[in-house]
Amino acid sequence: MGGRISSDLIRGHIDTMILRVLYENDNYGYEIMKAIYRNSDENYDLKEPSLYTSLKRLESQKMISSYWGDESQGGRRKYYKITPLGLKAYHSAVEEWNIARDLIDKLIKGGNCNE
Template sequence: MIGSDVMRGYNDLMILFLLLHEDSYGYEISRQIREISHEKYVMKETTLYSAFTRLEKLGYITSYFGTETNGKRRTYYRITEEGRALYREKCGEWKLVKEVVDDFIE
């Protein structure tokens, strides 16, 4: 399993990716990250919530209250246009990082 230190900087990318097509809430996003990464990466709750706060403060996502069928009130997150732009920017950045690091891999 990967530690969160290594993933620093790309947590936002994962969250934005998961919000691209539909709005979602905290645990659902955490569950999807675990699932899509084949359990190789589990995002800690504090990391996830910190990212939500930061992204919201900077205008990349917005939040609203939604109600589940079982009556539980949940905070849902929605990506903004700026968020989509940031996602694309981060993707480009990652490709570059990957290329650079790859050059040093035997």
């Protein structure tokens, strides 16, 4: 990996990336972004607008739930928690990705890369 990553390729998976972070433990917005940055070996930086859009969508789909944390530094942090529904969605997204990855490998790399 390295350099710029096509944001079009990534965009469809932001929801799953967030679910992956929340799968480990409950977290708030900025820490979710940091975790994704860390998980990508500092190659992918999720932008704030995309983060909030995804969080809103996941919450409305009942895949995550939110609660307010304790007062800190002049404000409360909003924490997100993965729901059983979100967990199921995460696992099926991983499965789908595995299938898609194998298929796309075959389709765009051709026979010479088959192992």
